[in-house]
Amino acid sequence: MSNIIRQALGQICNITDEEWNKLLPFIKTRxxxxxxxxxxxxxxxxxxxxxxxxxxxxYYSTPEGKEFNKSFHHENDFVGSLLTMKRDMPSTFSIQALEDCELIVINYKEFNTLYDEHRCWDRIGRIMAEELAIRKELREKEFLLDSAEARYESFKAEFPDLQNRINLGHIASYLGITQVQLSRIRKNIK
Amino acid sequence: MSNIIRQALGQICNITDEEWNKLLPFIKTRxxxxxxxxxxxxxxxxxxxxxxxxxxxxYYSTPEGKEFNKSFHHENDFVGSLLTMKRDMPSTFSIQALEDCELIVINYKEFNTLYDEHRCWDRIGRIMAEELAIRKELREKEFLLDSAEARYESFKAEFPDLQNRINLGHIASYLGITQVQLSRIRKNIK
DNA sequence: GATCGTTTTTAACATAGGTTAAAGGAAATT
DNA sequence: AATTTCCTTTAACCTATGTTAAAAACGATC
Incomplete structure (x- = not known):
């Protein structure tokens, strides 16, 4: 099971057996x-x-009881709240399973101790953070420049596999519009 | 001059004189x-x-000739295009001076070679990327949840010093609305 | 202080998107 | 197959925002 995660991390930076054995006690499955x-x-x-x-x-929940989807994540993704992990602050969003999931759980504080053990962990942390920043910049750009219709087209192009796994209500919420408006957009496209 | 940048970086991670001397040939002022x-x-x-x-x-420029401000940066900020630096791709945005500027210029490819020299550079790169990701997540959240009026209030709260340095047209462009709409919002607030 | 360029506001009209509620469809359950 | 639940579309109406153009306010310069 943990081979999968080693392979995913190994693509970023080589991890020696010694370093890997330091991580192993900090992870479990769920x-x-x-x-x-x-x-x-x-x-x-x-x-x-x-x-x-x-x-x-x-997803973010508002005081008025609305929910807005921030992102979707599936097989081979690392997920967590950067704010909680980096600054020890309460998470600004919730995480909910849309399908039955198999997870590998990593204790962040324990993982944190690895940074001073070997440079491979800083390297992995740096590149993962850079990738996240690039993704968030792209989404910022879409909100800034694109219409809801264009954002919907981008979503379909970027996540073709997710289209059949996620209902339209959740997609609309990700795009920042209502289900009603997404329905109107879909009617226009056809 | 370069003391300033050493101090800024030193707040993230200690840099030895030896490491600092490796960076020095890669930087100049402009x-x-x-x-x-x-x-x-x-x-x-x-x-x-x-x-x-x-x-x-x-700022991003569209094929229709419109411009949308992505962000503003001032004294003590590091700026550059992550996409160009990390993936050697053309920049998705332009950078323009809104005031006369004094800059320290760092060659990215040369800087890149430092990553294998000492772990402090991976550490610095990691933490800078994490901070960027956190800022971009916050802006994503505001686009997703907040009205233009609320985003304007957030802008003023987050960058009180920039209010008098940036004209309203540029602020509207940052918020993702037109100057006309920002003017209407300002009228409503008063 | 008159003039010019820039920034900001205002007006009038057009479109995108929100709200609420109901109707249709699809899928799961009995 | 009938029932229930969930998902998606449609309709009617309302508000926020875009577009274009003009007016007003502001600042700099001569």
């Missing part, structure tokens, strides 16, 4: 059912996760 | 005038910059 809330907005998380199977959504 | 375009969208940059004085905007 299964969660569809609809389970893995992390609740407002709480602090001590873990981050690697998804070996399934699909989750990150 | 002055640019207001309105000068430092990086043109579509071109590749070989440098990134540290601003010691002045103010710049990052």
């Amino acid at each position: 299964s969660i059912k569809k609809n389970h809330v893995l992390l609740e907005q407002g709480s602090k998380s001590i873990n981050f996760y690697f998804i070996t199977k399934g699909l989750v959504r990150f | 002055s640019i005038k207001k309105n000068h375009v430092l990086l043109e969208q579509g071109s590749k940059s070989i440098n990134f910059y540290f601003i010691t004085k002045g103010l710049v905007r990052f």
Whole structure:
């Protein structure tokens, strides 16, 4: 099971057996059912996760009871709240399983101790953070420049595999519009 | 001059004299005038910059000739195109001086060689990328959840010092709305 | 202080998107 | 197959924002 995560990390930076053995005690596996809330907005998380199977959504909840999807993550993604992990602050969003999931759980504080052990962990952390920043910049650009219709087309182009796994309500929420408006857009396109 | 940048980096991670002397040959200083375009969208940059004085905007240009401000940066900010630097791709945005600026110029390819020299550079790169990712996540959240009026209030709260240095047209462009709409919002607030 | 360029506001009209509620469809359950 | 639940579309109406153009305010310069 943990071979999968070693392979994923190994693509970023080579990890020696010695370093790998330091990580092993900090990780375990976990299964969660569809609809389970893995992390609740407002709480602090001590873990981050690697998804070996399934699909989750990150979402913000507003005081008015609305929800907005921040992102979707599936097989081979690392997921967690950067803010909680880096600054020990309550998470600004929740994480919920949209399908039954198999996860690898990594204790963040323990993982943190590795940074001073070997440079490979800083390297891995740097490149993962850079990739995240690039993805978030792209989404910022789309919100800034593109219409909701264009954002919908981008979503379909970027995540063709997710189209059939995620219902339109969740997609609309990711695009920052209502289900009604997405329905109107879909009618226009056809 | 380069003391300033060493101090800024030193707050992230200690840099030994030996490591610092490896960086020194890769940096130089440069002055640019207001309105000068430092990086043109579509071109590749070989440098990134540290601003010691002045103010710049990052902006996207559309095929229709419109411009949208991505971000503003001033004294003590590191600026550059992550995409150009990390993936050797043309920059998706331009950089223009909004005031006369004093810059420290760092050659990215040369800087890149430092990563294998000492772990402090991976550490610095990691933490800078993490901070960038956190800022971009916050802006994503504001686009997703907040009205233009709320985003304007957030802008004023987050950058109180920039209010008098940036004209309303540029602020509207940063918020993703027109100058006309920002004017209406300002009228409503008062 | 008159003139010129820039920034900001205002007006009038057009479009995108929100709200609420109901109707249709699709899929799961009994 | 009938029932229930969830997902998607449609309709009617309302608000936020875009577009274009002009006016007003502001600042710099001569």
